[in-house]
Amino acid sequence: MWRYILKRLLMLIPVLLAVAFVIYAIMNVAEGDPVYSVAGADATEEQLAALREEMGLNGSLIERYFRYIGNLLKGDLGVSYVSKQDVMKIYLQRLPNTLKLASMTMIFATLIALPLGIIAAVNQNSWIDTVSMVLALIGLSMPNFWLGLLLIILFSLKLGWFPSGGNEGFKSIILPAFTVGAGLAALLTRTTRSSMLDVIRQDYLRTARAKGVPEKTIIRKHALRNALIPIITIFGVQFSNVLGGSVLAETVFAWPGVGRLVVDAIDQRDIPTVTGALVMTTMLVTVVNLLIDIVYAFVDPRIKAKYSK
Amino acid sequence: MANEKELRAHQKYKKRSSLGMVWHQLKKNKGAIIGLILISLVIILALCAPLIYDYKQDIVKNHVRERMLYPSAEHPFGTDDLGRDILARVIWGARYSLAVGVVAVLFALVVGVTLGAIAGYVGGVFEDIVMRVCDIFSSIPSVLLAIAVVSAMGKSTVNLMIAVGLASSAPFTRVARAAVLVVRDEEYIEAAKAIGMRDWQIILEHILPNCVSQIIVQATLRVGSAIISAAQLSFLGLGVPAPAPEWGAMLSSGRQFIRDYSYMTLFPGLAIMLCVLSLNLLGDGLRDALDPKLKR
Amino acid sequence: MSEKEITRNEKILDVKNLSVRFETEDGIVRAVNGIDLDLGYHRTLGLVGETGAGKTTTALALLRLVQSPPGVVECDKLEIGGRDIRELSIEHMEQIRGKDISMIFQDPMTALNPVFTVGDQIAESLELHEHLNHEQALERAGDMLEMVGIPRARGKEYPHQFSGGMKQRVVIAIALACNPKLLIADEPTTALDVTIQAQVLELMNDLKTKYDTSMIMITHDLGIVAEVCDEVAVMYAGRIIEKGTLEDVFRETMHPYTEGLFNSLPNIKNRTARLKPIMGLMPDPTNLPPGCAFAPRCNYATEECSKEVPELKAVSQTHKCACCAYEREGFCIERRAKK
Numbered sequence: 026m027w028r029y030i031l032k033r034l035l036m037l038i039p040v041l042l043a044v045a046f047v048i049y050a051i052m053n054v055a056e057g058d059p060v061y062s063v064a065g066a067d068a069t070e071e072q073l074a075a076l077r078e079e080m081g082l083n084g085s086l087i088e089r090y091f092r093y094i095g096n097l098l099k100g101d102l103g104v105s106y107v108s109k110q111d112v113m114k115i116y117l118q119r120l121p122n123t124l125k126l127a128s129m130t131m132i133f134a135t136l137i138a139l140p141l142g143i144i145a146a147v148n149q150n151s152w153i154d155t156v157s158m159v160l161a162l163i164g165l166s167m168p169n170f171w172l173g174l175l176l177i178i179l180f181s182l183k184l185g186w187f188p189s190g191g192n193e194g195f196k197s198i199i200l201p202a203f204t205v206g207a208g209l210a211a212l213l214t215r216t217t218r219s220s221m222l223d224v225i226r227q228d229y230l231r232t233a234r235a236k237g238v239p240e241k242t243i244i245r246k247h248a249l250r251n252a253l254i255p256i257i258t259i260f261g262v263q264f265s266n267v268l269g270g271s272v273l274a275e276t277v278f279a280w281p282g283v284g285r286l287v288v289d290a291i292d293q294r295d296i297p298t299v300t301g302a303l304v305m306t307t308m309l310v311t312v313v314n315l316l317i318d319i320v321y322a323f324v325d326p327r328i329k330a331k332y333s334k
Numbered sequence: 335m336a337n338e339k340e341l342r343a344h345q346k347y348k349k350r351s352s353l354g355m356v357w358h359q360l361k362k363n364k365g366a367i368i369g370l371i372l373i374s375l376v377i378i379l380a381l382c383a384p385l386i387y388d389y390k391q392d393i394v395k396n397h398v399r400e401r402m403l404y405p406s407a408e409h410p411f412g413t414d415d416l417g418r419d420i421l422a423r424v425i426w427g428a429r430y431s432l433a434v435g436v437v438a439v440l441f442a443l444v445v446g447v448t449l450g451a452i453a454g455y456v457g458g459v460f461e462d463i464v465m466r467v468c469d470i471f472s473s474i475p476s477v478l479l480a481i482a483v484v485s486a487m488g489k490s491t492v493n494l495m496i497a498v499g500l501a502s503s504a505p506f507t508r509v510a511r512a513a514v515l516v517v518r519d520e521e522y523i524e525a526a527k528a529i530g531m532r533d534w535q536i537i538l539e540h541i542l543p544n545c546v547s548q549i550i551v552q553a554t555l556r557v558g559s560a561i562i563s564a565a566q567l568s569f570l571g572l573g574v575p576a577p578a579p580e581w582g583a584m585l586s587s588g589r590q591f592i593r594d595y596s597y598m599t600l601f602p603g604l605a606i607m608l609c610v611l612s613l614n615l616l617g618d619g620l621r622d623a624l625d626p627k628l629k630r
Numbered sequence: 631m632s633e634k635e636i637t638r639n640e641k642i643l644d645v646k647n648l649s650v651r652f653e654t655e656d657g658i659v660r661a662v663n664g665i666d667l668d669l670g671y672h673r674t675l676g677l678v679g680e681t682g683a684g685k686t687t688t689a690l691a692l693l694r695l696v697q698s699p700p701g702v703v704e705c706d707k708l709e710i711g712g713r714d715i716r717e718l719s720i721e722h723m724e725q726i727r728g729k730d731i732s733m734i735f736q737d738p739m740t741a742l743n744p745v746f747t748v749g750d751q752i753a754e755s756l757e758l759h760e761h762l763n764h765e766q767a768l769e770r771a772g773d774m775l776e777m778v779g780i781p782r783a784r785g786k787e788y789p790h791q792f793s794g795g796m797k798q799r800v801v802i803a804i805a806l807a808c809n810p811k812l813l814i815a816d817e818p819t820t821a822l823d824v825t826i827q828a829q830v831l832e833l834m835n836d837l838k839t840k841y842d843t844s845m846i847m848i849t850h851d852l853g854i855v856a857e858v859c860d861e862v863a864v865m866y867a868g869r870i871i872e873k874g875t876l877e878d879v880f881r882e883t884m885h886p887y888t889e890g891l892f893n894s895l896p897n898i899k900n901r902t903a904r905l906k907p908i909m910g911l912m913p914d915p916t917n918l919p920p921g922c923a924f925a926p927r928c929n930y931a932t933e934e935c936s937k938e939v940p941e942l943k944a945v946s947q948t949h950k951c952a953c954c955a956y957e958r959e960g961f962c963i964e965r966r967a968k969k
Contacts (some may be wrong), residue, residue, distance in 0.1 A: 043466065043467075043470055047470055051482050051483060051486050052482060052485075052486055162611065162615070165610075166558065166607050166610040166611035167603075167607050167610075168562045168566065168607070168610075169566075170565075170582075170585070171602075171603030171607070174589060174599045175600075175603070178596045178599070182592070182593055182596070228737060228741050229740060229741055229742055229743040229744070230743075231695065231735065231741075232801070232804065233754075234693075234695055234727065235693055235727055235728060235732060236727065236728040236754060236758070236804060237728035237729060237755060237758055238724070238728075238758065239721070239724050240720065240724075247743055247746075250743075251743070251744065251745055262472075265474070265475045268478070269475030269478055270477070272477050272481070273566055273570070276570060287478060288481070291481060291485040291572070294485075299485065303474065303482055310473045310474070314473065324745065325745060326744070326788040326790070327788070330788075330791070
């Protein structure tokens, strides 16, 4: 088991290098040489070259990439063009807010989706099943930022229950978390339902019933434990979408997280900040996916056995 | 020779009969039919928009005297901060959303299916590289990836399509590769090789038809999420440039007046939802029709 | 008369006119159509028939485990150990299942929950019915494992670490954990390798004697019936068409379908004889033919056979048969004519 985790950690390294390369390449084919905008129109060739060296923009793309990776391994993501601050420092300042929002989102989505999906599956084809499936479909079809705007109109402007933006206290996280979480909750409800329906038909539940296990225990213990496996997969796949969704929610609710950082940096053509934030965010997603693969092993002994081989 | 003919006849027969079956199953699904009707209506409206409105006069021209009018008989959806009729702009906006959604997904489909099919068929190092790249693209949040691409290439409708398309290529690659892996070692592929068909012929004629149904389902569902992605980018100011009536951009400008003129943020969002909802209904229906086992 | 003999005359199972139908979109599937079953204490009944004859559905109906909807169960009497269980509450039923009556399922590969250890799965019914705490229950589960020939240390392992035959032993251990009065074994050896089949059968025979359990053995294998059972009931299309002691059915075979089953077996004594399989297929249970359901496949069928469903009539004190051909003077099936 530990050997498997170690192997997976080692495998992360090439993946992260490749991720950094893809992002670095995308960001550095940007039209226009940032040197001009920094130095001004009447700079001489020598001034430009000096500035280029100072900003780490001399040399070919590959050369620059390797320099970037070298610095990255030392924890240095370069310096922002705009604020002249260390990008890693800016990123780490914003990260806790984004993680707070992401974890609230996931908790919130799980609290809604898991019971709803289970009830829908157990009472298949009943009105409650129909209602939850319609709700899930609407949740999947709603653009999250629009939902955020609607929530602001209703809960902060009309009812005044929650603030319409900012990061002050627990109340201010509710609306953003709901905004990002609605889509995830919808998807989770559907997955939970279909996964439970799958498990409910399994022979081993019949064995449990024939043993005289009460129906509630059958659902809670025997069925749910098995149904959790595909549900956990969705968490892994969707973590990256939660971070993506929080970019929008952070904009709508003026939430000072990584998403806002990226959007603002793009407006200001602050390439080191955009690149750095993207690279770090992707690393975060990859690490979370690894964690989820490990969680699997504790839910399903068959996977644990496979890892141990 | 006769062998090849038989093989082809067999596949044609399979294709036609399964398409008929799919339609038969789909007809029974109320949700899918509602989705089909709604999306057809949206498409017809989008196509007919130039017959109803004049782009310069009705869509982008400012009418200072008619600024910020609440919904009324004359302007059913009200007017925006520049006095433009929101209904007209929402209808015209369908052209952008559908075009971006469809082109982006076609882009993703061509890139993804080509790479996936070749990767599955060839195997080896090429397959490894393609699948790792897929993993990388899936671990970058798709909104952020699209943002990066647009900001690197500049804001334009075409770049928006490419950005959204690139961000949704990975799932198609996976579907195509998985489908190829299933049939790669089947005997009729051996037979096709034995009668001297070329690799690309085998992929096109024998392997891809087997995953067409999954690709159609993926594509239908993906157009919906591509429309949302495009609207998100426009909302962030990275999509279709102003003054074009893109739904996400309309929401972004309506947002400034959310306190007193909330109707401005209502209708474009409803339009997006309606569009995506009908595509999801249709996609779900197609999936159930193609795989009756999944229907519950 | 001693007390023990009185119980011997009583029945562990008494079922009258049991019917099960499934109301599906594509029509009503009539799986079981009015059967009577009874079984004395310490006896073993073989329920024989082809796949789809309604054997498993009958067994599930006895445990009241038929899925509803779509399943609808009707019967005039359903007594286990002298108690009618038709109207019992679900909670009450849960106390009976696994304690008074338990079941071994056909496919051991899917009958065990993959995410719990086998020890836990055996212990669960002990905790429920014998009110043991977890440690005590695990201890007893270890005993049960040893009883079915598995080292107790393997109780900590998960189902995927066991072979098919081993899994079936675990399933048997689960079923016998609370010493049930009636054990239903639904084709317990069908999914196993031939070499393992014999071991599992022997184990079941031993345990049956040891625990003094009554048993219903569901099977399509007449060899197993001969080895294990005291009584036999032959099912066809949801009805019992012949019933009696092992002697009655094997030596004094009456029904043409039972004869067909015997003819489908290879004959070891006469290796040159060709197998005579029964022609055709079991009728569609959504659309049963009028009259005798076997008539379309029966060599002896006359027009009379398609008119009315033949009644299960007593031939001797223990032997019953449902075939209207016997109303014809001097009718005799080939199998008995040869003798």
